[in-house]
Amino acid sequence: MPFExxxxxxxxxxxxxxxxSLVLLALLFVVTAxxxxxxxxxxxxxxxxxxxxxxxxxxxxxxxxxxxxYRNSLFYAPGNPDVQLHLAExxxxxxxxxxxxxxxxxxWDRAPGSGQxxxxxxxxxxxxxxxxxxxxxxxxxxxxxxxxxSSAQRRNARLQLYEYLLSNRRMDEAQAVIAGxxxxxxxxxxxxxxxxxxxxxxxxxxxxxxxxxxxxxQSDPRNSQWLSEAAQVAFEAxxxxxxxxxxxxxxxxxxxxxxxxxxxxxxxxxxxxxxxAGLSExxxxxxxxxxxxxxxxxxxxxxxxxxxxxxxxxxxxxxxALNKDAQDLQKRVNPSxxxxxxxxxxxxxxxxxxxxxxxxxxxxxxxxxxxxxxLLKKQQEGSGQ
Amino acid sequence: xxxxxxxxxxxxxxxxxxxxxGQVPNGKNSKWLSSLARSFKLSxxxxxxxxxxxxxxxxxxxxVCFRIAIEWVRLTLLGSALSPPHIRTVVxxxxxxxxxxxxxxxxxxxxxxxxxxxxxxxxxxxDGYVPFRTVIGKxxxxxxxxxxxxxxxxxDPSLQMGAGIASALGRRLKLSRDKLRLLAPVGxxxxxxxxxxxxxxxxxxxxxxxxxxWSASALGAIVLAAVSSAVVMRSxxxxxxxxxxxxxxxxxxxxxxxxxxxxxxxxxxSLAFTRIILIFRPMMxxxxxxxxxxxxxxxxxxxxxxxxxxxxxxxxxxxxxxQALHSEYTWQILAILGFAKILTTSLxxxxxxxxxxxxxxxxxxxxxxxxxxxxxxxxxxxxxxxVAPFALVGMGTFFAGxxxxxxxxxxxxxxxxxxxxxxxxxxxxxxxxxxxxxxYQDMALFDILAKQDNMELPSMEEQREQIVLRVEDAFRQxxxxxxxxxxxxxxxxxVAELSTEDYLLVRFPTGxxxxxxxxxxxxxxxxxxKETQLREVLSTARLPILHPDQRLDDALRFIQGHDLLPxxxxxxxxxxxxxxxxxxxxxxxxxxx
Numbered sequence: 017m018p019f020e021x022x023x024x025x026x027x028x029x030x031x032x033x034x035x036x037s038l039v040l041l042a043l044l045f046v047v048t049a050x051x052x053x054x055x056x057x058x059x060x061x062x063x064x065x066x067x068x069x070x071x072x073x074x075x076x077x078x079x080x081x082x083x084x085x086y087r088n089s090l091f092y093a094p095g096n097p098d099v100q101l102h103l104a105e106x107x108x109x110x111x112x113x114x115x116x117x118x119x120x121x122x123x124w125d126r127a128p129g130s131g132q133x134x135x136x137x138x139x140x141x142x143x144x145x146x147x148x149x150x151x152x153x154x155x156x157x158x159x160x161x162x163x164x165x166s167s168a169q170r171r172n173a174r175l176q177l178y179e180y181l182l183s184n185r186r187m188d189e190a191q192a193v194i195a196g197x198x199x200x201x202x203x204x205x206x207x208x209x210x211x212x213x214x215x216x217x218x219x220x221x222x223x224x225x226x227x228x229x230x231x232x233x234q235s236d237p238r239n240s241q242w243l244s245e246a247a248q249v250a251f252e253a254x255x256x257x258x259x260x261x262x263x264x265x266x267x268x269x270x271x272x273x274x275x276x277x278x279x280x281x282x283x284x285x286x287x288x289x290x291x292x293a294g295l296s297e298x299x300x301x302x303x304x305x306x307x308x309x310x311x312x313x314x315x316x317x318x319x320x321x322x323x324x325x326x327x328x329x330x331x332x333x334x335x336x337a338l339n340k341d342a343q344d345l346q347k348r349v350n351p352s353x354x355x356x357x358x359x360x361x362x363x364x365x366x367x368x369x370x371x372x373x374x375x376x377x378x379x380x381x382x383x384x385x386x387x388x389x390x391l392l393k394k395q396q397e398g399s400g401q
Numbered sequence: 402x403x404x405x406x407x408x409x410x411x412x413x414x415x416x417x418x419x420x421x422x423g424q425v426p427n428g429k430n431s432k433w434l435s436s437l438a439r440s441f442k443l444s445x446x447x448x449x450x451x452x453x454x455x456x457x458x459x460x461x462x463x464x465v466c467f468r469i470a471i472e473w474v475r476l477t478l479l480g481s482a483l484s485p486p487h488i489r490t491v492v493x494x495x496x497x498x499x500x501x502x503x504x505x506x507x508x509x510x511x512x513x514x515x516x517x518x519x520x521x522x523x524x525x526x527x528d529g530y531v532p533f534r535t536v537i538g539k540x541x542x543x544x545x546x547x548x549x550x551x552x553x554x555x556x557d558p559s560l561q562m563g564a565g566i567a568s569a570l571g572r573r574l575k576l577s578r579d580k581l582r583l584l585a586p587v588g589x590x591x592x593x594x595x596x597x598x599x600x601x602x603x604x605x606x607x608x609x610x611x612x613x614x615w616s617a618s619a620l621g622a623i624v625l626a627a628v629s630s631a632v633v634m635r636s637x638x639x640x641x642x643x644x645x646x647x648x649x650x651x652x653x654x655x656x657x658x659x660x661x662x663x664x665x666x667x668x669x670x671s672l673a674f675t676r677i678i679l680i681f682r683p684m685m686x687x688x689x690x691x692x693x694x695x696x697x698x699x700x701x702x703x704x705x706x707x708x709x710x711x712x713x714x715x716x717x718x719x720x721x722x723x724q725a726l727h728s729e730y731t732w733q734i735l736a737i738l739g740f741a742k743i744l745t746t747s748l749x750x751x752x753x754x755x756x757x758x759x760x761x762x763x764x765x766x767x768x769x770x771x772x773x774x775x776x777x778x779x780x781x782x783x784x785x786x787x788v789a790p791f792a793l794v795g796m797g798t799f800f801a802g803x804x805x806x807x808x809x810x811x812x813x814x815x816x817x818x819x820x821x822x823x824x825x826x827x828x829x830x831x832x833x834x835x836x837x838x839x840x841y842q843d844m845a846l847f848d849i850l851a852k853q854d855n856m857e858l859p860s861m862e863e864q865r866e867q868i869v870l871r872v873e874d875a876f877r878q879x880x881x882x883x884x885x886x887x888x889x890x891x892x893x894x895x896v897a898e899l900s901t902e903d904y905l906l907v908r909f910p911t912g913x914x915x916x917x918x919x920x921x922x923x924x925x926x927x928x929x930x931k932e933t934q935l936r937e938v939l940s941t942a943r944l945p946i947l948h949p950d951q952r953l954d955d956a957l958r959f960i961q962g963h964d965l966l967p968x969x970x971x972x973x974x975x976x977x978x979x980x981x982x983x984x985x986x987x988x989x990x991x992x993x994x
Contacts, residue, residue, distance in 0.1 A: 033573045037455055041462075048462045052637040055469045062481045088482050091720045095641055118727040118789055122645055 063093035070102060079110045097123055105136060113143050131160030135173050142180060150180065151189075158196075171197060175215075182218060190219040198228060206235035210242055213249070222253040240270035251278065256285045256391075257292075284388035290365060291392075301354035304361045307389055308349055311368040312342060314386050318379035334374050341367065365392070449580060453587050453622035454629045456570060460563035460591035461633025464555075467540055467562065468596070468638065471555055474548025475716065483720055484712040490550070491709065494701030497549030501542045501754060502697045509538020512755045516561025518851045520589045521611055521858050529568055529581030531588075536565035542755040546697070550715035552704055552745035553756020556596040560607075560757075563592020563630070583619050586611045587626045594627035595634040597759070598643055599816040603627045605809040610847065613864035642819040643719065646726045646793055649822045655784040660826040663773045663791060664798055664833025670769055671802030671838055674743050675846050681751040683853050693753060700752035704745045714741035718764035722796070725771045726818075728788040732775025735788070739768030762803050763796045763817075770795010790826065793818060797827045802834035805845040805862055810835075868993060872956050873949035875989035876968040876979035883908045883967070883977060886915075886936035890922075890929055897922055904964040904982075906944070907935050912975055914967045915942035949978055957986055 070085030086103035093099065104119035117140045123133045138153035154177035162169040174197050181190035194215045201208045213228035229246035233239065247262030263279040286292065288310075290303035319335050349364050372390035376382050382390050478493040479485035485493075505512050511519060512535055523531045543558040567588025571581045586607045594603035604627050608615060651657070685696060707714055713721040725735060746761035774791020777784065793814060801810035810831050815821055844852075844860065851858040881900035884893055886909040897905060897919045907915045917925065917939065929938055945959045946969045960966055960983050968979045 033570075034451075034455075037459075037570060037573075041455065041458055044459065044462045044466075048465050048637060051466060051469050055472065058476070066481070084482070084484065087720070087724065090723075091483055092481075094645065094723070095639075112729075114787065115727060115729045118729070118787070122727065 059092040063089045063096065063099070065089075066092070067096070067099045067102070070099070070106070074102065074106050074109075079106055082106045083110075097126065101132060101136070108136060108139060108143075111143070113140055116140055117144070127161075129156075129160050131157045131162040131166070131169055131173060134160050135176065138176070138180075147180075147184060151177065154180065167200065171200070178215060178219070187220050191216070191221050191224070194219055194221075195224070198224070203231060204235050206232040206239070206242070209235075210245070213245070217249065222249050225249050226253060226255070226258065237265075238269050240266055243269060244275060247275075247278065247282075251282060254391075256282050256289075260286055281388060281391075284385055285391050288385060288388050289392055290361060297358075298355060300358075300361060301351060304354050304364050305349070305351045307368045307392075308364050310385050311371040311389060312346075314375050314382070315339065315342060315371050318375040321379055335378060338371060338374055342371075368392075448574075449576075449583070449622055450625055452567075452570065452574070452584070453591075453625040456563070456567045456584070456588050457591040457594075457626035457629030458633050459566045459570070460559075460588055460626070461595045461630035463536070463540070463562055463566060464559045464592055464595035464630065465634055465637045467544065467559060468555060470540065470544040471548045471717075474544050475550075478549050485550075485708075487709055490712065490715070491702065491705035494550045494705045494708075494715070495698045496701075497545050498551070498696075498698030498701035498752075498754065499694070501546045501551075502694045504538065504542050504545075505697075505753070505755060506693055509534060509542060509755075511535040512538035512542050513753045514755065514850070515557035515750075515757045516559075516564075516755075517557050517610060518847050518854065518856070518858065520561050520564040520585055521847070521851070521861075522856055523564060523568060523585045524582055524611060525858055526856065528578050529571065529583070529585045531561070531565040531568040531585060533565055533569040536562045536569070539565070539755060543757075546749075546754045546756050547716060549701065550704060550708060551697070551701060551749045551754050551756055552714060552716065552718070552742060552761050553749050553754060553758070554717050554760025554763075555757060556593055556759035557757030558755060559592040559596030560589045560603075561592070563588035563590070563595075563626075567591070567626075583622065586619060587622045590623045591626035591630035595630040597813070597817065598631060598634060598638075598640075599813060600624075600627040600631040602809050602813040602816050603631075605812055606806055609806040609809050610804070610861050613859065613861040643817040644723055644726055644793075646789060646818045646820050646823075649790045649793070649820060651822075651825065653784060657826060657829055659774070659777045659781070659784045660791075660794055660830045661833055662777065663770055663795060664830035665837065666773050667766060667769055667795060667798040667830065668802045668834035668837025670739075670743075670765075671799050671834060672841050674747070674765065674803055675838070675842055677743070677747045678750055678846070679849055679853075681747065682850070685751045685753065686853070696752040697749075697754040700748040700754060703748050707741055707745055711738060711741040713738050714745045717760040718742060719760060722764055722767045722792070725767045725792040726789050728771075728792075730768075730771065730788070732772045732779070732788065735768045735772035735775060735792070739765050739772060742768065758804075759800075762800050766796040766799025767792040768795070769799060790823060793820065793823055794826045794830050798830040798834045801831035802838040803846065805835065805838060807831055807835045870953035870989055870993055871949065872947050872951045872953060872968055872981060874993070875953055875956070875985045876947075876949065876981040877985060879906065879977070879980045881905075883914075884935060886910060886934065886939070888935050889931060890926055890933050890935065890938065891931040893917070893935060894922060894926065894931075902965065902980075906965065906967050906977075906980065907939055908967075908977070909936065914944040914946055914969075915939040916944050916963070916965060917942075918964060947981060953986055953989060956981060957983075960986065 066085045066089035070082045070089060073079075073082035073085055083103065083106055086099055086106060089099045090096065090103065100119050100123055104116045104123070107113075107116035107119065117137070120133055120137045120140060123130065124137060127133060134153045134157035138150045138157060141147075141150035141153055154173060157173040158170050158177070174193055178190050178193045178197070181187075181193060194212060197215070198209070198212045201212060203209075209228045209232035213225040213232065216222070216225035216228060226246060226249045229242055229249060232242050233246060236242065243262050243266035247259050247266055250256070250258035250262060260279065260282040263275060263282055267275045267279055288303055288307050290300040290307065295303070315335070315338055319339060345364065345367055349360065354361050354364065368389055369392065372382055372386060375386075376390060381387070474497075478497065479489050511532060516539065519535070520531065523529055539558045539562050543553070543555060547553050547555055564585040565588065567584040568581065571584040576584065589611055590600075590603045590607040592603075593606060594600040597603060604620075604623050607623055608620075612619060685692075688696075704715060721738065724730065725738075730738065742761055742765045746758070746765070749756060749761075750758065771788045771792035773795070775788045777791075778787065796817075797810040797814035800813065801807050804810070811824065811827050814827050815824060845862050848858065848860045848862070880902045881896055883906040884896060886907060888907075893905060900919075903919050904916050905919060907917070909915065915935075917935075925938060944963060944966060946967050947956050947959060948971050949968055950971070956966070960981070965980050965982045967977055968981055970976045970978050
């Protein structure tokens with residue numbers, strides 16, 4: 017059979033057709049390759065055109081047009097993650113959360129470590145009322161990968177997380193976030209440390225805020241604004257010795273009345289504080305006696321003003337009680353007794369604070385040394401910090 | 402190789418090759434040809450597989466060109482934006498409709514319709530013949546129609562183009578009629594695989610809808626063709642899945658109930674869609690023939706008018722499926738899109754515009770699915786996670802209900818999205834939609850369309866679901882125990898006298914079986930002494946054996962020339978389970994019918 021002439025001709029024809037097919041295949045391949053290349057070039061150009069138009073429209077706040085532009089672009093470059101991200105961000109900006117989340121989830125599937133995608137998902141989660149998921153995405157964004165300027169992007173993500181935590185009154189977590197920011201801030205970058213200080217202040221941590229101001233001042237020790245802010249923070253924190261240091265430096269750089277007044281107040285506090293570290297017992301008892309006398313004078317004046325009707329219309333029971341206690345205490349408090357009895361010193365200073373508090377309420381804010389005595393209480397509270 | 406294991410059709414080069422005029426080719430060329438021919442020592446089976454690959458590559462290239470052509474037409478006629486300018490939206494489908502109608506009526510009459518039935522007709526009616534003219538016609542008319550915004554898809558035409566290319570190549574190679582018949586589905590699978598970027602679904606679709614059964618002879622070639630065409634397509638147009646979907650996780654088991662509801666709704670809507678087409682198509686065909694020139698343009702006008710409000714309902718709609726899968730639409734909008742697409746696709750299809758139904762079906766399914774998901778989410782947020790997975794499942798569900806190809810519909814969703822986690826909801830929903838469609842629509846869409854075209858094509862659905870009779874359905878217990886090879890002729894005579902069987906089975910210790918007719922016993926007894934053992938009498942005889950799980954069709958083939966065959970268990974003891982005769986087999990067939 018295989019050697020019959022008819023069979024041989026048939027096989028020969030088959031081979032010719034097969035060979036011809038292969039030649040045709042090669043030709044068609046070349047034609048298709050050329051067509052496909054031309055088509056891809058056109059596709060890329062169109063994808064680029066629509067993406068750029070989308071960016072323009074998006075930045076011009078024409079969101080509805082931007083969506084269409086991005087979708088057009090994605091039609092020609094379906095897998096382009098940048099355009100998908102832009103579209104998702106435009107949708108997010110327009111409040112179309114479900115759609116934005118869907119695109120972002122798709123991007124996240126492909127790049128779960130993308131910082132930007134996680135950050136956007138965090139924003140979506142916030143708006144969709146899922147705080148725990150939002151915080152998770154924020155944290156993933158912070159440790160995620162960023163294409164450009166990764167440190168700035170991470171700081172930005174941390175700041176957004178910080179703001180979110182603050183708005184949710186999660187102060188401890190916010191402080192932890194800002195501590196991370198501070199740790200990653202280069203020491204020589206004073207302005208950023210100053211920003212960090214403000215962030216600590218907003219999170220209710222003046223001690224760390226002061227530390228950040230101090231780091232900032234290392235890069236620019238004569239920056240009057242930072243000096244006055246550092247002084248103010250120290251003052252608010254009850255750390256009057258540091259406050260005096262920074263106020264005095266600030267006055268040297270920028271001698272304003274306000275700064276001078278603050279410096280004087282702090283100086284008064286420090287002059288009258290019997291509890292300052294390193295004071296002898298004699299000096300402690302002297303200062304206590306002096307403060308006690310000053311407070312009694314304030315009490316007498318306030319009582320007199322109250323009797324004349326110039327004080328506020330408070331019931332006089334508080335002043336009466338104070339006067340009564342003052343009479344009792346005066347019997348025991350004298351310079352020699354104060355010198356021997358530290359408990360008595362404490363008792364006397366507590367009474368001083370009480371007088372300043374009550375008289376401030378009834379007879380108006382204290383001034384001069386009285387104001388300093390009133391603030392001493394804060395010094396005692398802040399001394400541990 | 403044929404059934405007797407004799408080599409057939411082997412291509413060898415035993416001597417000098419002659420050209421078509423009978424002369425021996427000379428010179429360098431002839432040596433090269435001879436050398437190449439000698440390397441082509443292929444059996445017909447291997448040649449067929451090689452052809453499948455060549456067909457796959459041809460089809461892949463053709464489909465790449467086809468898809469590019471559709472895009473070029475779209476860019477030229479409608480512009481690069483997904484929502485075209487209003488004037489183009491209305492004018493271009495009309496103008497293109499006129500051109501397409503003219504081309505179809507004048508030059509490419511066979512290019513009408515989707516292409517699936519035409520391919521089936523090629524296999525079952527025309528001995529695998531698909532005119533190459535149809536390939537060209539399909540390419541041109543579908544590019545223009547789909548590119549101009551007619552609501553049709555490129556998949557079914559690609560399937561027919563693949564079949565056409567395969568058929569042309571097979572004819573040129575002068576393959577046998579059987580092989581030509583097999584080549585059409587091979588090409589069809591290649592075309593569909595490239596158009597859909599989904600070779601598994603293409604293979605399954607061709608098996609479910611074109612050839613109807615898992616034929617081992619065709620399967621290898623179909624798979625090779627589908628894979629090679631998909632590879633070609635991916636190398637030119639990229640290997641990304643057709644749709645990008647967010648990861649899906651089943652949130653709550655009750656969510657499956659929500660998907661069951663989707664199955665019910667999709668099943669009902671797919672029925673409605675089928676009915677619309679089946680009612681209006683013959684009505685349009687019954688109109689005077691000159692209207693055939695205008696019908697696609699009229700459909701184009703109506704589609705354009707719908708497109709002014711709902712541009713998403715034009716063309717293939719793939720970009721919008723992607724948007725639906727990203728939850729970009731509310732459930733109300735999705736519902737509008739779904740119904741608008743039913744309208745525009747019906748218009749395109751019944752007008753005779755060439756183009757496929759795959760893409761529109763997926764579009765409608767995605768929109769309806771998303772809409773149902775959104776609606777359920779609104780009222781039962783705990784059982785319905787979001788719109789996207791419902792849109793995804795909806796694609797397969799509507800496809801299952803409309804096309805009635807349940808297995809393909811499941812794999813198609815998985816393959817076109819690359820999402821395997823969605824399989825469970827897809828299976829539940831698809832099954833429900835399919836069963837509803839089966840219950841209320843006796844015949845599948847393609848079967849009825851074939852009838853409308855005065856063609857009686859075999860129903861693949863019926864073929865798939867035909868009951869397969871097996872030997873176990875026909876065999877019976879023997880009336881007497883079998884004889885042993887060591888038994889004597891005298892013993893055989895005793896048994897024959899007691900038994901009502903006309904044929905006695907004899908078992909050999911080696912597991913071989915033989916037999917003798919009772920009527921032959923006296924003649925044998927005359928030749929041999931009574932004490933002769935049966936093994937001496939039946940030393941060369943051998944009966945085929947059957948197993949209970951074998952198909953009855955096979956038994957019918959084996960029983961020719963034998964009165965009775967033993968049915969042996971497959972377990973180690975090779976126990977005689979029963980016996981079977983021709984009347985037993987016929988009785989089983991009679992009972993089943």
